[in-house]
Amino acid sequence: MEEKARYGFIMCVCTGKCPGFQAMDIWDFINQVRVELPVEYGIIHPQLCEEDGDRFLADFLQTHRKVIVGACAPNMQKKMFKQAFKDAGLDVEKDCVMLDIRDMTNEKAFEKVKQALIDLGFEEGIF
Numbered sequence: 001m002e003e004k005a006r007y008g009f010i011m012c013v014c015t016g017k018c019p020g021f022q023a024m025d026i027w028d029f030i031n032q033v034r035v036e037l038p039v040e041y042g043i044i045h046p047q048l049c050e051e052d053g054d055r056f057l058a059d060f061l062q063t064h065r066k067v068i069v070g071a072c073a074p075n076m077q078k079k080m081f082k083q084a085f086k087d088a089g090l091d092v093e094k095d096c097v098m099l100d101i102r103d104m105t106n107e108k109a110f111e112k113v114k115q116a117l118i119d120l121g122f123e124e125g126i127f
């Protein structure tokens with residue numbers, strides 16, 4: 001059976017100064033995600049909704065790999081990333097799982113990413 005293509009995981013930390021991420025150790029979190037969960041890789045971007053974030057997405061989405069983005073509210077992400085996905089021939093609602101991981105501890109945010117992967121059918125590699 002063909003193996004399911006893994007998602008990439010991008011965390012956006014809102015410049016690193018946003019109070020929404022103060023309860024989390026972002027480096028422990030991203031390391032736990034990339035090591036313990038079945039994602040292709042985990043990366044941190046400082047501000048995905050800025051112009052250089054658009055340029056990053058334009059390059060990054062050339063791979064057409066689906067992504068999970070851990071950042072702010074999904075409705076905000078949808079508005080901000082829609083065009084970048086469209087320009088890459090993708091659909092932000094189908095090709096991106098947008099998670100709000102603000103105001104969470106590492107444990108809570110990790111559980112949220114884990115649950116999203118389970119919902120996507122990636123039980124294998126988690127348990």
Ligand code: SF4
Pocket residue numbers: 012013014015046047048049050071072073076077080
């Ligand atoms: S995408 Fe969301 S989390 Fe990232 S910088 Fe913009 S508002 Fe902040």
